Amino acid sequence: MELIGIFKYLYEQLVATGIPQVWVDLISLVASAVIIFGVLALIALFLVWWERKLSADFQQRMGPMLTGWHGLIQTVADAIKLIQKEDITPTKADRPVFFWAPIICFVAAFAVYVTVPFGEGLIVSDLNIGILYIVAITTFTVISLLMAGWGSNNKYALLGGMRSAAQVVSYEVPMIVAILSVIVFVGSLSMVDIVESQALIYQWYIFRMPFGPIAFVIFIIAATAETNRTPFDLPEAEQELVAGFNIEYSGMKFAMFFLAEFINMFTVSAIGATLFLGGWQGPFLPSWVWFLVKTFGLVFVFMWFRWTYPRLRVDQLMEFSWKFLLPLAFANLILAGWMKYSGWFNW
Amino acid sequence: MTFEELTTYLTEKFGDKLELLETGKFEPFFLIKKENLVEICEAVKTDDKLLIDFLCNIGAIDTGEKFEIVYNLASIKKNIRFDLKLVMEYEGAEVDSVQEVWPCSNWYEREMWELYGINIKNHDNLTRFLLPDEWDQGHPMLKNWDAPDFKRMPEVE
Amino acid sequence: MTEGLRTEEFQVNMGPHHPSTHGVCRFILTMDGEVIVRAEPVIGYLHRSLEKICENRTYAQCIPVMDRFEYCTSMCCNEVFALAVEKLAGIEVPEYAEYLRVIMMELNRIASHMIWYGTTALDLGAITPFLYSFREREDILDMFEMTCGQRLTYNYIRIGGVSKDIPPEFIPKCKEFLATIDHKIDDYERMLTENPIFMVRNKGVGTLSPEMAIAYGVSGPSLRASGIKYDLRRDDPYSIYNRFKFDIPVCHNGDCYDRYIIRIKEMRESAKIVRQALEQLPNAEVNTGKMVKANFKPAKGEVYSRIENSRGEMGVYIQSTGDTKKPLRVKMRGGSYNQLQVMPELVKGVKIADVVAIMASLDIIMPEVDR
Numbered sequence: 075m076e077l078i079g080i081f082k083y084l085y086e087q088l089v090a091t092g093i094p095q096v097w098v099d100l101i102s103l104v105a106s107a108v109i110i111f112g113v114l115a116l117i118a119l120f121l122v123w124w125e126r127k128l129s130a131d132f133q134q135r136m137g138p139m140l141t142g143w144h145g146l147i148q149t150v151a152d153a154i155k156l157i158q159k160e161d162i163t164p165t166k167a168d169r170p171v172f173f174w175a176p177i178i179c180f181v182a183a184f185a186v187y188v189t190v191p192f193g194e195g196l197i198v199s200d201l202n203i204g205i206l207y208i209v210a211i212t213t214f215t216v217i218s219l220l221m222a223g224w225g226s227n228n229k230y231a232l233l234g235g236m237r238s239a240a241q242v243v244s245y246e247v248p249m250i251v252a253i254l255s256v257i258v259f260v261g262s263l264s265m266v267d268i269v270e271s272q273a274l275i276y277q278w279y280i281f282r283m284p285f286g287p288i289a290f291v292i293f294i295i296a297a298t299a300e301t302n303r304t305p306f307d308l309p310e311a312e313q314e315l316v317a318g319f320n321i322e323y324s325g326m327k328f329a330m331f332f333l334a335e336f337i338n339m340f341t342v343s344a345i346g347a348t349l350f351l352g353g354w355q356g357p358f359l360p361s362w363v364w365f366l367v368k369t370f371g372l373v374f375v376f377m378w379f380r381w382t383y384p385r386l387r388v389d390q391l392m393e394f395s396w397k398f399l400l401p402l403a404f405a406n407l408i409l410a411g412w413m414k415y416s417g418w419f420n421w
Numbered sequence: 422m423t424f425e426e427l428t429t430y431l432t433e434k435f436g437d438k439l440e441l442l443e444t445g446k447f448e449p450f451f452l453i454k455k456e457n458l459v460e461i462c463e464a465v466k467t468d469d470k471l472l473i474d475f476l477c478n479i480g481a482i483d484t485g486e487k488f489e490i491v492y493n494l495a496s497i498k499k500n501i502r503f504d505l506k507l508v509m510e511y512e513g514a515e516v517d518s519v520q521e522v523w524p525c526s527n528w529y530e531r532e533m534w535e536l537y538g539i540n541i542k543n544h545d546n547l548t549r550f551l552l553p554d555e556w557d558q559g560h561p562m563l564k565n566w567d568a569p570d571f572k573r574m575p576e577v578e
Numbered sequence: 579m580t581e582g583l584r585t586e587e588f589q590v591n592m593g594p595h596h597p598s599t600h601g602v603c604r605f606i607l608t609m610d611g612e613v614i615v616r617a618e619p620v621i622g623y624l625h626r627s628l629e630k631i632c633e634n635r636t637y638a639q640c641i642p643v644m645d646r647f648e649y650c651t652s653m654c655c656n657e658v659f660a661l662a663v664e665k666l667a668g669i670e671v672p673e674y675a676e677y678l679r680v681i682m683m684e685l686n687r688i689a690s691h692m693i694w695y696g697t698t699a700l701d702l703g704a705i706t707p708f709l710y711s712f713r714e715r716e717d718i719l720d721m722f723e724m725t726c727g728q729r730l731t732y733n734y735i736r737i738g739g740v741s742k743d744i745p746p747e748f749i750p751k752c753k754e755f756l757a758t759i760d761h762k763i764d765d766y767e768r769m770l771t772e773n774p775i776f777m778v779r780n781k782g783v784g785t786l787s788p789e790m791a792i793a794y795g796v797s798g799p800s801l802r803a804s805g806i807k808y809d810l811r812r813d814d815p816y817s818i819y820n821r822f823k824f825d826i827p828v829c830h831n832g833d834c835y836d837r838y839i840i841r842i843k844e845m846r847e848s849a850k851i852v853r854q855a856l857e858q859l860p861n862a863e864v865n866t867g868k869m870v871k872a873n874f875k876p877a878k879g880e881v882y883s884r885i886e887n888s889r890g891e892m893g894v895y896i897q898s899t900g901d902t903k904k905p906l907r908v909k910m911r912g913g914s915y916n917q918l919q920v921m922p923e924l925v926k927g928v929k930i931a932d933v934v935a936i937m938a939s940l941d942i943i944m945p946e947v948d949r
Contacts, residue, residue, distance in 0.1 A: 382706065382769075385704075447665055525795035561630060
């Protein structure tokens with residue numbers, strides 16, 4: 075079953091009704107936005123449940139078991155609980171900043187998916203600067219974390235916000251350089267072009283020796299830091315900062331941060347799958363299944379990290395980024411450029 | 422050093438500054454005068470045969486008539502243990518701080534000051550410690566102290 | 579150039595309700611960015627005035643109060659009080675009861691170190707080890723439960739012996755536990771000991787020099803991590819500890835990592851002691867000792883008894899006037915008290931994350947501090 079066929083059919087039906095082309099485009103865009111939103115909300119809910127079950131497995135527990143089959147709708151119950159909760163704004167908070175921080179975080183998390191190819195043709199808009207757009211939008215998260223930290227008027231939140239700003243900015247650089255080394259090879263910023271250049275399994279960038287695996291590892295490390303997950307979860311280090319930037323948030327605003335975090339994790343996994351693991355490419359199964367399999371595989375890796383490692387200290391985190399990861403990423407970029415230029419490894 | 426050796430050594434060294442108490446059961450227990458306290462503490466710490474480097478505990482006691490302060494001392498290097506005791510009247514109870522000798526005495530003395538009202542001379546931080554900051558009901562460890570809501574255990578036969 | 583730049587210090591109130599202060603301890607941290615300039619511990623949130631309560635109870639009634647003194651190792655608290663009164667009154671404890679006491683105390687030490695292991699990992703952000711160590715702690719608590727009916731405050735070691743004999747299923751369960759414990763501790767070590775992140779977080783952090791440790795009265799594993807081989811079980815033997823062969827692990831750097839290594843090794847040594855005690859346990863006579871009565875009056879005297887607790891030297895000073903059923907004074911001394919006192923010295927100039935690591939590695943527990 076190819077999902078794209080259904081979309082095409084519905085689009086043709088819409089055109090056949092005879093309404094002006096502007097309206098057709100508008101309706102199809104809104105429809106795709108709603109679909110993306112719905113799918114991602116479902117994925118986020120699933121990821122929360124999956125993380126609970128995985129952590130329970132790692133820790134020899136059962137995890138949620140009572141609500142639904144193996145606690146499957148536990149997250150839904152939690153979401154309903156959070157919606158019902160009182161939405162508290164501290165009296166001394168900077169109200170507009172406090173209010174907008176979770177919204178920006180949430181919107182930025184979803185806006186990324188404009189250019190993420192879920193399958194062959196399953197992309198809202200194949201921008202020719204797709205990957206650049208994604209990198210730019212993900213950076214909005216740090217602004218929202220800073221806003222949350224500042225707006226809460228809480229010292230722990232401020233420390234958390236400052237930490238996240240420092241962390242995300244320093245890990246953005248090696249991540250972009252790692253992405254660049256792939257782009258050098260592809261010669262295009264479009265996500266679809268990137269996927270199409272790795273049609274066969276030995277063409278996946280993770281298998282392009284020797285630069286591919288290095289870039290992949292750098293990307294994974296930097297992505298873990300980008301999404302504020304262990305061992306780089308300093309902005310919300312609960313043992314040090316109680317809860318970090320979201321300490322003053324409750325109810326639905328907290329839920330927005332929480333869901334955005336999981337969607338961000340899915341985003342970086344999707345980017346990783348697209349750039350290094352061949353995106354939707356794969357035999358037999360529909361393309362979108364391959365995409366989901368690869369992405370969830372990477373999500374599993376992030377969760378695995380989280381339930382295994384302790385946390386780094388803030389200065390060690392910075393040192394690791396600037397003194398090790400960044401030089402390595404640049405060296406790798408030069409290597410990739412040389413490989414491309416010499417043409418020896420262009421299979 | 423055995424009990425006897427230690428007792429003889431200490432009484433020889435300090436003469437009438439120490440007085441061996443009968444109440445001490447297992448380690449030598451000496452009564453000293455409070456004006457000699459810091460001097461004796463410094464001496465036992467620096468003495469080559471004693472090297473009392475470890476202050477186990479300081480505890481104040483309200484006997485109902487007087488205050489007593491007990492210093493439980495130990496040496497890690499020589500594996501020795503003995504105790505010193507001070508006795509003083511309620512009126513103007515005051516003792517020198519030994520934190521120059523053993524820094525850890527700081528908190529023990531602070532506790533003593535707070536719970537018994539014994540003043541500590543040369544102490545650098547006599548502030549509220551275990552009790553709440555706004556505490557104004559006196560010194561609760563005194564034998565005659567009774568708070569309005571303090572219930573004593575019923576007597577058992 | 580830097581003269582023009584000035585950063586403003588600010589105060590952060592860490593606690594009293596903070597996830598990693600192990601009870602309700604509060605630190606007033608004066609910070610310059612992430613760096614600690616000054617730290618002032620504020621204690622007393624758990625002050626229950628146990629010493630005053632003891633003064634108003636008979637000797638036998640004091641034992642349950644001692645349970646609350648340091649609830650992670652209640653057995654040791656019972657023992658230190660019982661030991662002091664036995665010394666005062668000259669009570670002989672039967673050999674069988676002494677063995678039971680040692681078995682219980684060493685199991686309790688393992689359980690306490692497991693709490694420490696779990697919370698240390700938790701404080702450094704690793705959540706999984708916590709659940710592993712609590713899985714084994716559960717076995718120990720089950721054994722305690724089948725013996726005395728309690729899981730946390732045991733009231734088991736009494737003046738003159740122990741409250742009751744172990745049930746018949748205790749020994750097989752204990753042997754089963756001892757057979758797997760080394761393997762389980764290997765598991766713990768595999769999770770943290772060689773973990774590079776754990777190592778960079780702990781090595782060279784919170785270094786406590788031996789001189790400073792002694793001056794501040796730091797004792798137990800934290801003192802041994804600074805290179806001083808001093809263990810009351812060997813150096814001032816109480817109960818029947820001189821009958822067992824065990825090593826006293828010593829490290830030399832005095833940093834958080836060494837304190838970690840020491841405690842891990844100590845768990846193995848404690849298991850060794852329990853094994854020997856189970857072997858030597860006299861089967862011929864089952865005599866758990868004669869409990870003292872409520873009107874029990876020890877002779878006039880005073881004693882300071884001390885034992886090696888999992889957090890250092892635990893001592894209790896008792897003064898008896900000889901003519902009342904109640905102690906004139908009970909002064910408790912816990913290892914955490916001195917370890918918390920040295921904290922402000924250790925945390926100067928470190929990052930806020932290290933405060934948590936140092937506090938976890940010193941294994942501070944607040945009821946022992948506040949009493």
